[in-house]
Amino acid sequence: MSEKVSPSVIRRLPRYHRFLKELLQSNIQRISSRELSEKMRLTASQIRQDFNCFGEFGQQGYGYNVELLYTEIGRILGLEDAKTMIQIGVGNLGKAIVSHLDFSSCGFSLIGLFDQDPKLIGRKIAKLTIQDTTTLAAFCRQHHPTAAVLCIPEEAAQQLSKTLVESGVQCFWNFSHYDLALHYDDILVENVHITDSLMTLGYLASNPT
Amino acid sequence: MSEKVSPSVIRRLPRYHRFLKELLQSNIQRISSRELSEKMRLTASQIRQDFNCFGEFGQQGYGYNVELLYTEIGRILGLEDAKTMIQIGVGNLGKAIVSHLDFSSCGFSLIGLFDQDPKLIGRKIAKLTIQDTTTLAAFCRQHHPTAAVLCIPEEAAQQLSKTLVESGVQCFWNFSHYDLALHYDDILVENVHITDSLMTLGYLASNPT
DNA sequence: TAGATTGTTAATCGATTAACAATC
DNA sequence: TAGATTGTTAATCGATTAACAATC
Numbered sequence: 001m002s003e004k005v006s007p008s009v010i011r012r013l014p015r016y017h018r019f020l021k022e023l024l025q026s027n028i029q030r031i032s033s034r035e036l037s038e039k040m041r042l043t044a045s046q047i048r049q050d051f052n053c054f055g056e057f058g059q060q061g062y063g064y065n066v067e068l069l070y071t072e073i074g075r076i077l078g079l080e081d082a083k084t085m086i087q088i089g090v091g092n093l094g095k096a097i098v099s100h101l102d103f104s105s106c107g108f109s110l111i112g113l114f115d116q117d118p119k120l121i122g123r124k125i126a127k128l129t130i131q132d133t134t135t136l137a138a139f140c141r142q143h144h145p146t147a148a149v150l151c152i153p154e155e156a157a158q159q160l161s162k163t164l165v166e167s168g169v170q171c172f173w174n175f176s177h178y179d180l181a182l183h184y185d186d187i188l189v190e191n192v193h194i195t196d197s198l199m200t201l202g203y204l205a206s207n208p209t
Numbered sequence: 210m211s212e213k214v215s216p217s218v219i220r221r222l223p224r225y226h227r228f229l230k231e232l233l234q235s236n237i238q239r240i241s242s243r244e245l246s247e248k249m250r251l252t253a254s255q256i257r258q259d260f261n262c263f264g265e266f267g268q269q270g271y272g273y274n275v276e277l278l279y280t281e282i283g284r285i286l287g288l289e290d291a292k293t294m295i296q297i298g299v300g301n302l303g304k305a306i307v308s309h310l311d312f313s314s315c316g317f318s319l320i321g322l323f324d325q326d327p328k329l330i331g332r333k334i335a336k337l338t339i340q341d342t343t344t345l346a347a348f349c350r351q352h353h354p355t356a357a358v359l360c361i362p363e364e365a366a367q368q369l370s371k372t373l374v375e376s377g378v379q380c381f382w383n384f385s386h387y388d389l390a391l392h393y394d395d396i397l398v399e400n401v402h403i404t405d406s407l408m409t410l411g412y413l414a415s416n417p418t
Numbered sequence: 419t420a421g422a423t424t425g426t427t428a429a430t431c432g433a434t435t436a437a438c439a440a441t442c
Numbered sequence: 443t444a445g446a447t448t449g450t451t452a453a454t455c456g457a458t459t460a461a462c463a464a465t466c
Contacts, residue, residue: 004418005416006456006457008456008457008458009457010409010412010413011405011409013408013409013412014402014404014405014408014409015402015405017408018386018402018405032422032423032424033423033424034423039391041391043458043459043460044423044459045458045459045460045461046457046458046459048423048424048425048426049425049426049457049458049459051425052424052425052426056424056425058423058424058425059423059424059465059466060422060423060424060425060464060465060466061421061422061423061424061465061466062422062423062424062466063422063423063424064424076412076416077408077411077412077415078411078412078414078415078416079408079411081415083411083414083415091309092304092305092308092309093305093309095301095305096301096302096304096305096306097305097403099301100300100301100302101403101404101407102404103407105404106404106407106408106411107407107408107411107414107415108407108411146414147410147414170414171410171413171414173406173407173410177227182248182250188410188413188414190406190407190409190410190413192403192406193223193224193227194306194310194401195223195310195311195314195315196220196223196224196227197382197399197401198310198312198315198316198317198382198399199222199223199226199286199288199315199316200219200220200222200223200399201356201380201382201397201399202286202287202288202292202315202316202317203219203222203285203286203287204219204380204397204399205287205292205316205355205356205379205380205397206286206287206290206292206316207214207285207287209213215432215433217432217433217434218433241446241447241448242447242448243447252434252435252436253435253447254434254435254436254437255433255434255435257447257448257449257450258433258434258435258449258450260449261448261449261450265448265449267447267448267449268441268442268447268448269440269441269442269446269447269448269449270441270442270445270446270447270448271442271446271447271448272446272447272448273448
């Protein structure tokens, strides 16, 4: 499919996917790189370069077939093979994520919810019963989840990520400030530092250009 | 202070701030760019370049004073001048944000909560009473908030952002998929596309290197 | 065929890394 | 002073943009 795709291209894929979905919903069947560039505020050159990392999806003199491109990018993103995922932590943030987010449309299938709070254990959210974190290792041995979402504080993340890594979980979507990637090799970590985003906005607001 | 700081440097500031805070809490008083580079997995060169965008905070032969550097970066990020902010939407995600996040440590002061759900209006979270979105314009006229967090669906974001922009709100922390920046000029928008982050992880998991 | 638009190469721009003189 | 480490310039690397031949 491709040799080596640069991180910046990869980070643009979900946005392309979103825009194409919208076009599709508006019944637009084809689009040129120039038209798309105006909608997305990118250059047409960049769009063509980006798509060409993965194949030749366009047609000279015509442009791109929206549906085909949408499907292709979905396939590239791996949305079609549902990777199993468990979520650790169902506090405020965790609850928002599990009830707000459609995992399956992102290429994941949520198969387990864990928390250490006795008040939460046994409750049901999104068809899943919250389990005790002490049973995490046993669960992983049995179900081999590919990925884990960490919606827990830094200290808990430090402890539980050890258990998870040792149990074979290799991908982490990490909302805690504990950066696993600095402590383990051969794992995939996507950190979501939501406060970094707010601070960046704050910087821009405080330092007008 | 500085002529023009590149976006990539700005995006690294919150992370520096976090690492320095941790060092400070461990009672480490000074650090060299090399030591910090090992902890953060950056090059020492980059660290020195980054800091030098804002001034000369180090001392040859010694390194950097951690407390001073921490304070300076906080100041650069504008953490000291609390910018007023209102939050629109107190559903699952909104509730998580308002109860989970310390706005003041990010340079903002939350002064209003709004929702359109009658069941939520009047309730109190984090010392604030949830108000009706129909009163938004009036509130803005009176209090002139600098920024707004949008924790609402795309359609609501489209409508309410119009009201907000017309009422003089200039900064947006946007959790919806409606990108205001494409529709208004002279506003500051920080988009948080949480699903993009998950899809990126999914891509990396599905396309191993 | 003529017009349009891609795929792709070349040129430019910006960001990161390396090197080293300045200096504490 | 000698050693260490910064601030800063120069070299490298990568990503974006421009240009254009290929082709639908």
